[in-house]
Amino acid sequence: MPHPEWADFAFDGIGTRWEISTPRPLEHAVRSRLLAAVEKYDGDWSRFRPDSTVSAMARQPGRYTLPSEAAALGRLYRALYEITAGAMTPLIGGSLQQLGYDATYSLTPAGAAVPAPRWEDVLDWDGPVLTTSSPLVLDIGAAGKGQLVDVLAAELRSSGVVSFVIDASGDLLHSGTDPVTVALEHPYDPAQAIGTVSLGSGALCASASNRRAWGDGLHHVLDGTTGRPVSTAVATWTMAESTMVADALATALFFTPGAELERTFDFSWLVVFSDGSAAFSSGFEGTLFT
Template identity: 70%
Template sequence: MPGGGWEDFAFEGIGTHWEISSPLPLDPLLRARLLGLVERFDADWSRFRVDSRVSAMAREPGRHDFPAEAVALGQLYRALYEATGGAMTPLIGPSLERLGYGAGYSLRPSGSALPAPAWDDVLEWAGSTLTTAAPVVLDIGAAGKGLLVDLVAAELEADGVDTFIVDASGDLLVKGPDAVPVALEHPYNPTQAIGVVQLAGRALCASAANRRAWGDGLHHILDGKTGRPVRTAVATWALADTAMLADALATALFFVPGAGLQEAFDFSWLTVFSDGSAAHSAEFEGTLFT
């Protein structure tokens, strides 16, 4: 992150490391509010906590009320569910758990992959109210961290902080007058970069099959139509005006070519495939090393 006297506020939240960098130290009361926001979000949306709203959905069908951020989250997930033909879905939780990525983090499969249930068979997502016809294991991992980055940024801006970087373990949002160089991690060697992006006033999110990977070819990016890990792409990057959109589209790029997604969404992108080739949008802000 930038030098020159910038201050960092680091903490752990939703199972990952966070750093907020700003030219001036954040007020202690603002820091406390940010930590409270992260804890509240985790208590609402985590499928790894028995006391969360999401865990309540997994135990009991019926009506479940969520905070206001659920409105935009549901709209985005539904749009990407349609755009990917059901491959990207918030209903992939049961297969993740069976393959070992559950609350206990066993990372040992307990059964074979499961296709996700059809959205309209089990879930009505209307605004901030989710109504289920059966117990549902909801997983918002493809967009949730980006959504929380946006909520953190909104809290900073509401307190008058207008220049900052929010870094949620690689999901980045930069606000302020200057661009920040961000390395694009090599999908097979985290000590190397395949390029760099000058990030200014936007969010950059990445998704990679080598992160949260375990066992024999298992990783966290599953195709909702089969319940099995995706094999074609190995790493993606998406740049958008919000971190929630960039986060979600970085996952969607594993299922749909970026050019197709650009017909419905305003973003730029880079995809690296398992054969070593790469594709990117014409306006991609990054520079790839040769």
């Protein structure tokens, strides 16, 4: 925990472990509102729940209205879809299912990799309204957890809690005046660190191909144009004001050089490649161990 003397509120949500650290224990009413926000988000966006809006899209095409946060999520995904020439896409869900990362976590491929459908062929995303022309498996995993962190941060601030750390299994948002030191997990050994970073008020997100891996070379970071796992980068870290943006860019770095992404987004970054080399932006305020 970044502040050992702070109180922790830990819970499970959207398939991962969460810890919210605050100077004083959160009141019961605040905790209840946070848990309700997590449940609402999961009920809208999860492709693993049969009662979610996203699961309804997989069964039948049509016009679906999602909560207001869908507008920002759609704009971000569309920008990254275009920058990466379709490699990063929210339509990757069917490709993930094909390789075994499905609602039952079978982890058994159903056949050869299949590319994601082209956005312009199947989806119109206008603000919070998504109109589909065929059944599709939406997967917002590259940015959704980060967006939910931001949703919970807004709930905390509206409740008068201004100093906190939200840890969504490695995706961090820190709100406060004193920076916290965060270890950067070794991509091949979770018990080791390759360096540290000083996190001020803002978000630090990471993505690694070893985090959700199965089978022979299969993992969750797929190229939408081929449906196959990427193999060059093995781990990325990003720092930005918005956790949603940092989360999405941590995945985008698997497809596009950080310098190119910096033309559109204000963030700092670090990438570790499969050959052991690393690249980072001039603004990445971290220390790598030698």
